[in-house]
Amino acid sequence: xxxxxxxxxxxxxxxxxxPVLAIFLTLIAGGIIFYILGFKPFEALKFFxxxxxxxxxxxxxxxxxxxxLCLIAIGLSFCFKSNNWNIGAEGQLTFGAIVSxxxxxxxxxxxxxxILPIVILAGAIGGMIYASIPAIxxxxxxxxxxxxxxxxxxxxxxxxxxxxxxxxxxxxxxxxPETRQFSDSARLPLLFEGLRIHAGIFLALAAVIISWFVFYxxxxxxxxxxxxxxxxxxxxxxxxxKKMIILVFLISGGCAGLxxxxxxxxxxxxxxxxxxxxxxxxxxxxxxxxxLHPVGIIFASLxxxxxxxxxxxxxxFMQIPKYTGQxxxxxxxxxxxxxDYLLFFKFKFIGTKK
Amino acid sequence: MNTNLKISNxxxxxxxxxxxxxxSLEFNSGKIYALLGENGAxxxxxVKILSGVVIPDEGKIYLNKNILKLNSPSDAKxxxxxxxxxxxxxxxTLSVFENLIIDSDEQRENLKEKIDTxxxxxxxxxxxxxxxxxxxxxxxxxxxxxxxxIRSPKVLIMxxxxxxxxxxxxxxxFLSLKKFSEEGILIIYITHKLKEVMQLCxxxxxxxxxxxxxxxxxxxxxIESLANKMVGQDLKTIKKKKxxxxxxxxxxxxxxxxxxxxxxxxxxxxxxxxLNRGECLGIAGISGNGQSELFQVLSxxxxxNKNSIEFNKNFIGDLNPQERREYLMAFSPExxxxxxxxxxxxxxxxxxxxxxxxxxxxNNGLINESKIKEHSxxxxxxxxxxxxxxxxxSQFLSGGNLQKLxxxxxxxxxxDLLICFNPTWGLDVGAINYIHETLIKINEQNKSIILIxxxxxxxxxxxxxxxxxxxxxxxxxxxxxxxxxxxLGILMGGGN
Numbered sequence: 001x002x003x004x005x006x007x008x009x010x011x012x013x014x015x016x017x018x019p020v021l022a023i024f025l026t027l028i029a030g031g032i033i034f035y036i037l038g039f040k041p042f043e044a045l046k047f048f049x050x051x052x053x054x055x056x057x058x059x060x061x062x063x064x065x066x067x068x069l070c071l072i073a074i075g076l077s078f079c080f081k082s083n084n085w086n087i088g089a090e091g092q093l094t095f096g097a098i099v100s101x102x103x104x105x106x107x108x109x110x111x112x113x114x115i116l117p118i119v120i121l122a123g124a125i126g127g128m129i130y131a132s133i134p135a136i137x138x139x140x141x142x143x144x145x146x147x148x149x150x151x152x153x154x155x156x157x158x159x160x161x162x163x164x165x166x167x168x169x170x171x172x173x174x175x176x177p178e179t180r181q182f183s184d185s186a187r188l189p190l191l192f193e194g195l196r197i198h199a200g201i202f203l204a205l206a207a208v209i210i211s212w213f214v215f216y217x218x219x220x221x222x223x224x225x226x227x228x229x230x231x232x233x234x235x236x237x238x239x240x241x242k243k244m245i246i247l248v249f250l251i252s253g254g255c256a257g258l259x260x261x262x263x264x265x266x267x268x269x270x271x272x273x274x275x276x277x278x279x280x281x282x283x284x285x286x287x288x289x290x291x292l293h294p295v296g297i298i299f300a301s302l303x304x305x306x307x308x309x310x311x312x313x314x315x316x317f318m319q320i321p322k323y324t325g326q327x328x329x330x331x332x333x334x335x336x337x338x339x340d341y342l343l344f345f346k347f348k349f350i351g352t353k354k
Numbered sequence: 355m356n357t358n359l360k361i362s363n364x365x366x367x368x369x370x371x372x373x374x375x376x377x378s379l380e381f382n383s384g385k386i387y388a389l390l391g392e393n394g395a396x397x398x399x400x401v402k403i404l405s406g407v408v409i410p411d412e413g414k415i416y417l418n419k420n421i422l423k424l425n426s427p428s429d430a431k432x433x434x435x436x437x438x439x440x441x442x443x444x445x446x447t448l449s450v451f452e453n454l455i456i457d458s459d460e461q462r463e464n465l466k467e468k469i470d471t472x473x474x475x476x477x478x479x480x481x482x483x484x485x486x487x488x489x490x491x492x493x494x495x496x497x498x499x500x501x502x503x504i505r506s507p508k509v510l511i512m513x514x515x516x517x518x519x520x521x522x523x524x525x526x527x528f529l530s531l532k533k534f535s536e537e538g539i540l541i542i543y544i545t546h547k548l549k550e551v552m553q554l555c556x557x558x559x560x561x562x563x564x565x566x567x568x569x570x571x572x573x574x575x576x577i578e579s580l581a582n583k584m585v586g587q588d589l590k591t592i593k594k595k596k597x598x599x600x601x602x603x604x605x606x607x608x609x610x611x612x613x614x615x616x617x618x619x620x621x622x623x624x625x626x627x628x629l630n631r632g633e634c635l636g637i638a639g640i641s642g643n644g645q646s647e648l649f650q651v652l653s654x655x656x657x658x659n660k661n662s663i664e665f666n667k668n669f670i671g672d673l674n675p676q677e678r679r680e681y682l683m684a685f686s687p688e689x690x691x692x693x694x695x696x697x698x699x700x701x702x703x704x705x706x707x708x709x710x711x712x713x714x715x716x717n718n719g720l721i722n723e724s725k726i727k728e729h730s731x732x733x734x735x736x737x738x739x740x741x742x743x744x745x746x747x748s749q750f751l752s753g754g755n756l757q758k759l760x761x762x763x764x765x766x767x768x769x770d771l772l773i774c775f776n777p778t779w780g781l782d783v784g785a786i787n788y789i790h791e792t793l794i795k796i797n798e799q800n801k802s803i804i805l806i807x808x809x810x811x812x813x814x815x816x817x818x819x820x821x822x823x824x825x826x827x828x829x830x831x832x833x834x835x836x837x838x839x840x841x842l843g844i845l846m847g848g849g850n
Contacts, residue, residue, distance in 0.1 A: 219716035222706065225699070232693040235655045236685065237707045238676025 003348045014342050019289050019296070022336035023303060029331055039318060047317050048310035048328075058309065060195035064267065065308045068093070068259035068276070070301035071204040072283035074211045075255025077292040078248040081215070082228035086249060088134060088149025089256040090280025092127040094156040096257025097264045098163065099126025101271040104186040104264070105168060105179055115185040120203075120261050127257020128250045130156065135249035139242040145249075153280070164271050178272035188266045200262030207255055212294040224248060256280060277308065278326075285333045304329060357383035357418060357508040357540045359404075364413030366399050373399040374410065375564040383508070383540040386531060388551040388572075390584055391561035392640070392808065397544050400561070401511055404542075405437040406430035417508070436502030440514045442494050446487040450480055454501055465504065472503050476530055492523030499530070509540045516550060517642065528554050546584070546640050548577045548847040562586050581843025585810045602631045604802050605771060610662040610671075612651055612826075620644035620826045622651060627821065627831055631770070634793070634803040636817030636834070640846050641808045644826035646688065649775045649806055653685040654678045666770060679710060684764035686774035688806075690753065694760045697749030701741070701759065702730040704748050708763045729766070737762030738788065754785025761792060772796060775806045790816060810842055824848050 030048070031041035052058050072089045079086040100123030107115045134148040161177070170180045188198040215221040227234040227244045234241050263275050286304050290296030311325025359381040366374040374396050381387050391397045402408035404415065406424035415422045417433055424430050430437065444453050455465050469482070478496050486494060495515060502510055512531070516524045531554065535541050543555055551558055551572070558575060560567045560583040567583050610625040622644050629635050639645055650656040652663070654675040663671040665681055675685060687693045695704045706715045706726045715726050730744040737758045741751065748756060757777065764772060777793070778786040793803055793816055806823075807813050813820060820837050822829040822845035829845050 217721055219719050219721060222703075222716070222721055226696060226707065229696045229698055230692055232689070233696055233707065236653065236675055236687055236693050237709070238654065238674045238679070240674075 004345050005348050007344055007346050015291065016296075018339040018342060019291065019300070019336060021339045021342075022289070022332055025335040025339070026328060026331045029335070030328055033327070037320065039320075044314070044318065048314050048324075049306055051317075052309035052313045053306065057195060060192070060197040061309055062302065062305050063197050063201055065305035066301040067201045067204045068262055068279045069283050069286045069304055070297055071200075071207050071259040071262070072252075072256045072280055073286040073290060073297045073301060074204070074207045074294060075252035076283055076287040077211065077290075077294070077297060078215075078224065078251045080287055081292050082224050082244065082248050083231075084135075084138075084245055084248055085146045086131065086134065086149050086252050087146055087284060088131070088151075088153050088280070089252065089283055090276065090278060091149065091153035091156040092130045092253040092256035093260040093263075093276050093280045094153070094160055095130035095260070096123040096127035096253075097260030097271065097275045098156070098160055099123060099129075100257070100261045101179065101182075101264050102163075102168070104182040105271075107186055108180050108183055111183060111185045113185070115183070116188070116265070119182075119186050119265060120258065123257045123261030124254040125257070127253040127255070127260065129253070131249040131253020131256070132246065135246045139245050160271070160275065161273055164273060168271065170270075176272075179270050181270050182265060186265055187269060188262065196267050198262070198266040200258075200266050203258055203262060207258070208294045208298060215294075220247075256283075259283075282329055285329055285336075289332060289336055304332070307332075357538065358416075359509055359540060360416040360419075361400070361404070362414045362416065364400070364403060364410045364415070366403065366408060366410045372564045374403070377413070377561075377564075377566045379559055379566065379569065381509075381540055381542060383538050384535060385556040386535050386541045386543055386554055388555035388558040389542060389544045389561065390546060390548070390551055390558055390580060392546060392584060392810070395561040395584075396564040397561055398513070399564075401437070401513055401542075401544055404430065404435060404509075404511060406435075431505060434505065434508040435511065436505060436507035436509065437511045438495065438498045438502060438513065438515060440517060442498055444486045444494060444497060447485055449483050449485055450489070450497055451482040453486055453497055454482075454504065457501075458504060468504055469500060472500055476503075476533060478530075490523075492519050492526070495519065495523075495527070507539060509542065510534060511542045511544070513544045514546070515543075516545070516547065524550075546847065548580050548584075548843070549849065551580060552577060560584055577844060577847070577849060578840050581847065582840045585839040585843045603628055604631045604666060605629050605804075606664040607652075608662055608664070610651060610658055612647055612656060612658065614647065620647055622647050622826045625651075625828055627828060629771075629802050629804065629819075631802055632797055632800040633818045634797050634805055634816050635831070636813035636820045637804065637806045637823055637828070638810055638813050638820060638842055638846060639808065639823035643823050645775065645806045645808070645823060647826070648823065649685075649687065649773065652773050652804065653683075653687070676709065679708065679767075679769075682767075682770040684708070684767065684769035684772045686757075686760055686764050686772065686777055688775040688779065690756050690760060691749075695748050695756060698747060700745050701734075701748050701751070702727050702744040704759065705730040705733060705744075705763050708767070710767060713767070733759065733762040733766050736766065737792070752785075754781045754788075757781060757785060757789060761789060765792070765796060768799075769801065771802045771804065773804045773806075776808060777805070778807075778809065778812060786812075810839060810846075814839065814842075822846055 027045060031045055034044035035041045053062050072093065076086060076089055100119045103122040104119045130152065133152060134145040137143040137148050138145045164177045164179055168179045170178060188200050191197050191199065215225065223239045224244055226237060227239060227241055231241055259279060260275060264271055268275065282304060286297060286300045289304065290300035307325045307328040311322040314320050314324055315322040361377060361379045364374050364377045377400060389397050399408060403410050406427045406429045409425060415424060422433055454469055455462060458465060478500065480493050480496050486497065515527060519527065531541055545551060555572055557569065558572055558580065559569045560580065562584065606628040607625055610622060612622040614621055620643060625648065627635065637645065651658055654673055657674065658671045660669050660672040665683065668681060670678055670681055691697050709715050713729065715722055727744055733739065734741065734744065739755050739758045739762065741755065751759065761777065778789050797803060805813065805816055814834065814837065817834045819831050820834050821831045822842060824846065
């Protein structure tokens with residue numbers, strides 16, 4: 001007979017083991033789904049997870065997709081560690097893209113080394129401004145940040161829509177819903193000839209290092225950590241809880257904004273309707289799969305990035321819709337949450353008593 | 355039909371405390387019984403045993419001479435034991451009717467009829483169709499009572515039912531309870547309010563520290579005698595020496611008020627007191643009378659009017675806890691695991707929670723780990739915390755060691771005033787003695803203490819002056835020598 005008992009304390013080994021377990025279970029469930037759809041499971045999984053990254057181009061694409069995921073997830077980890085549920089990173093990304101894109105458009109016919117830094121900064125500020133809305137509403141009016149940040153995602157997408165169709169649309173663009181191309185000075189430099197991977201990856205790596213430093217080495221990080229564990233303790237220690245809430249939102253909004261900058265000044269080079277294939281939402285999964293730890297998030301962003309690529313290959317070679325990628329992302333989160341049960345409970349095998 | 359409920363030699367031991375120590379009691383229907391005692395006296399545990407929430411380690415319960423097996427709340431229901439808890443177990447967004455039928459398997463129509471009969475019989479007026487969240491506390495309680503009555507219980511247990519009621523609602527409740535009793539329902543009424551016992555009950559059982567102290571007819575008791583039994587007279591004779599209290603004023607509280615938006619918090623009304631150097635002011639009271647709010651106002655977690663708190667000739671009412679610490683105040687909150695310390699963090703990280711500019715824990719915004727660790731080692735050795743691993747997560751310290759760490763953290767910076775709230779709650783005797791000795795020692799060093807505690811023995815042992823908080827108001831401040839446990843008990847129960 002199997003009995004479920006509560007653990008005395010959450011196990012550290014299990015803490016790092018569950019993400020691996022979740023990925024493993026996702027593969028099994030994915031294989032079963034492919035089987036039901038009439039594919040050979042192993043072959044399908046190979047198309048999904050191995051073929052896309054088998055060459056240099058594929059690997060570059062992997063890093064290209066992992067960059068925004070990692071950047072956003074790092075920002076989100078600040079929020080999530082302190083129990084602030086910002087799920088509107090997609091909106092903050094979009095708004096960051098709008099602001100930085102607007103600035104880039106101002107310089108569309110100019111060249112100069114100063115342009116790119118201004119554009120990047122504008123994107124970060126745009127993301128921060130957008131994240132400050134749920135933060136301020138939460139701290140001063142007790143609104144629910146989940147709802148506010150989520151609804152603002154759709155608002156930002158509509159603003160973007162309006163801009164690229166209306167005032168910002170390319171005058172020579174035959175009414176396509178897109179802006180002018182940015183000047184080369186507003187583009188993030190490519191790292192290798194012929195590959196799409198761009199300098200934005202350094203922004204992500206910098207974010208990883210800075211977040212690790214802030215969280216583990218500074219007083220600010222210490223205060224955020226305490227506030228996250230217990231607001232009562234933070235209050236007792238005399239930390240400014242409200243400011244801490246706004247700060248973590250600003251950090252995560254800034255990171256999402258930077259991810260937006262990376263997309264439009266990297267591979268896209270202009271603003272159009274689809275600046276992000278839901279990176280802002282997927283990054284939530286990345287943050288949790290990476291256990292909100294900077295290093296974990298690097299690995300998690302690579303794993304999840306594969307699902308984007310795999311979905312595209314699967315669409316081309318197996319004629320299944322690319323939304324399968326989202327199915328896989330959903331399954332990863334599902335299995336992660338399910339296996340987190342093991343953190344607090346364990347199975348105990350006991351002999352059947354008469 | 356006569357109902358006889360018998361508790362026989364019930365013992366329940368929790369780690370570090372005996373909640374019920376060989377308790378035997380007998381109840382008969384037709385009477386209203388009071389179960390009286392301070393917080394932590396063991397009443398709640400006993401009641402939880404009767405309602406199947408807690409399973410006793412030893413002892414038996416008989417209903418009409420038959421042994422009752424109460425392994426879960428549903429067992430209690432099956433055996434016609436009804437229970438109304440202090441905090442309501444109602445679904446706020448469901449209607450009254452839905453709440454009433456939710457745990458019943460009878461037909462809806464039958465139930466409707468039954469509920470109507472009950473309401474008519476006892477003159478209850480509650481609209482069945484409104485959602486529960488629109489009801490007053492008194493009405494919610496009626497819903498809970500009706501829910502019990504649907505099952506025609508033989509025994510009805512009320513756990514501190516009047517704590518959320520107005521005077522008017524209280525007297526209505528008493529009328530209903532008397533009516534139930536006349537109809538043969540056995541009523542057990544748990545409270546620490548002496549007046550209510552005298553008003554309502556026929557027999558009273560007093561508990562103290564897990565033991566049954568006395569069972570008597572209400573006619574043979576009065577408020578004073580009950581207070582005495584509840585608080586206990588077995589006071590320790592070791593009192594602190596009283597010689598070096600100075601007349602230099604350290605802290606003065608003037609017209610301090612706090613109004614909370616949270617209905618579960620208590621408002622503080624016109625708090626005034628002052629304290630000299632080297633003195634200990636004890637604040638007694640039944641928990642939930644504003645102690646937690648008072649602590650927060652004094653510590654700066656709740657900020658008040660600048661001039662309402664004068665400390666060391668500075669007005670500090672508008673400062674937060676960290677700023678108050680710079681003026682040499684220190685705080686030890688009641689909740690060790692949720693407020694005073696963070697169990698998931700290492701010992702040395704918890705030490706850094708009490709941070710002074712001069713302690714240099716954080717230089718230019720960076721964590722100075724070696725400094726914090728050095729400081730932590732000092733606390734551990736000076737305050738006898740039983741560990742030598744400061745990287746250990748504090749959840750692995752025993753309650754006593756954690757409290758020593760917290761008190762040590764607060765005292766090692768030699769503050770002028772320590773404000774502590776239930777510092778020995780839930781600790782074993784050894785740790786209690788250690789904390790008490792430490793508190794006496796700092797008084798002898800001419801430092802002051804404000805001790806908010808629900809443990810009257812502790813207060814009488816440590817305080818120079820004592821006041822009682824009741825419903826957010828402080829009584830006048832008395833010299834500890836003039837205070838008897840009797841007087842304290844009366845004031846705590848809201849008497850004069």
